[in-house]
Amino acid sequence: MKKKLLMLATVATVLATSPLLQARRQMLLVSDAQMNQMGVEAFEKLKASDKLSHDPKRIAQARCVVNALLVALPQKEATQAWEVQVFEDANPNAFALPGGKVGVNTGMFDVIASQDELAAVIGHEMAHVTSQHANERVSRQMLAGVGLDVIGAYTGSKTSPEKSKMIMGAMGLGAQIGVLLPNTRKQEAEADLKGQGFMANAGFDPAKAVTLWQHMMAASKNGAPPQILSTHPDPQNRIKALAERAPKLQANFRAAHAMGRTPRCF
Numbered sequence: 001m002k003k004k005l006l007m008l009a010t011v012a013t014v015l016a017t018s019p020l021l022q023a024r025r026q027m028l029l030v031s032d033a034q035m036n037q038m039g040v041e042a043f044e045k046l047k048a049s050d051k052l053s054h055d056p057k058r059i060a061q062a063r064c065v066v067n068a069l070l071v072a073l074p075q076k077e078a079t080q081a082w083e084v085q086v087f088e089d090a091n092p093n094a095f096a097l098p099g100g101k102v103g104v105n106t107g108m109f110d111v112i113a114s115q116d117e118l119a120a121v122i123g124h125e126m127a128h129v130t131s132q133h134a135n136e137r138v139s140r141q142m143l144a145g146v147g148l149d150v151i152g153a154y155t156g157s158k159t160s161p162e163k164s165k166m167i168m169g170a171m172g173l174g175a176q177i178g179v180l181l182p183n184t185r186k187q188e189a190e191a192d193l194k195g196q197g198f199m200a201n202a203g204f205d206p207a208k209a210v211t212l213w214q215h216m217m218a219a220s221k222n223g224a225p226p227q228i229l230s231t232h233p234d235p236q237n238r239i240k241a242l243a244e245r246a247p248k249l250q251a252n253f254r255a256a257h258a259m260g261r262t263p264r265c266f
């Protein structure tokens with residue numbers, strides 16, 4: 001208990017407001033620097049445990065989409081260096097982590113029909129990062145007492161496999177490591193909204209966020225459902241909201257093209 005109080009006394013509570021939604025108060029108990037470090041370490045662990053693809057075409061396509069999206073991101077994330085890796089994994093999944101990390105599974109390329117659909121899924125994942133959703137998840141677990149000393153313990157060698165798994169889950173890597181830890185509905189709606197905006201402002205067709213999820217649903221009919229659908233539930237409602245917003249974002253899409261933002265990644 002003493003430890004708990006000490007921990008809570010030493011963390012700074014930041015109540016941030018999300019500019020794109022009606023003022024949403026966030027509980028953020030972990031510093032940016034710590035979140036970045038956790039993201040970097042989680043990514044290194046995945047690179048060591050999972051198989052990296054060396055397909056130059058896929059790697060170039062994923063990097064091209066990430067680079068094209070950067071112009072639309074808030075300044076902090078737009079100006080940082082991003083590492084992009086493709087993982088040899090048939091499950092169509094993608095993720096982004098604080099600290100500037102993006103992972104795309106090879107299986108994603110079998111589901112998407114265009115560069116714009118890849119931009120839709122990566123834009124959504126990057127929006128989770130710019131909205132500090134991993135920080136919210138870790139903070140919730142700290143308050144729940146689940147991973148109280150996890151931040152202090154998260155220094156690599158001293159981290160038990162269990163804690164490590166928990167923190168990976170909280171970082172949004174649930175599907176990747178087999179722990180189902182979905183984001184909240186609010187976080188998902190926020191990532192959809194911002195991600196689709198990033199797409200349009202970067203010169204990708206915002207309507208393709210709709211077809212992305214349609215293709216994800218179609219993929220689940222052909223066999224085991226993609227993992228991303230278990231961490232991203234309710235695709236029908238998601239599709240409806242994205243479809244309603246797409247026409248409103250066409251002006252941004254056209255303006256981006258007029259500014260010379262015309263990605264050619266595929």
Ligand SMILES: [Zn+2]
Pocket residue numbers: 124125128183188191232
């Ligand atoms: Zn999401």
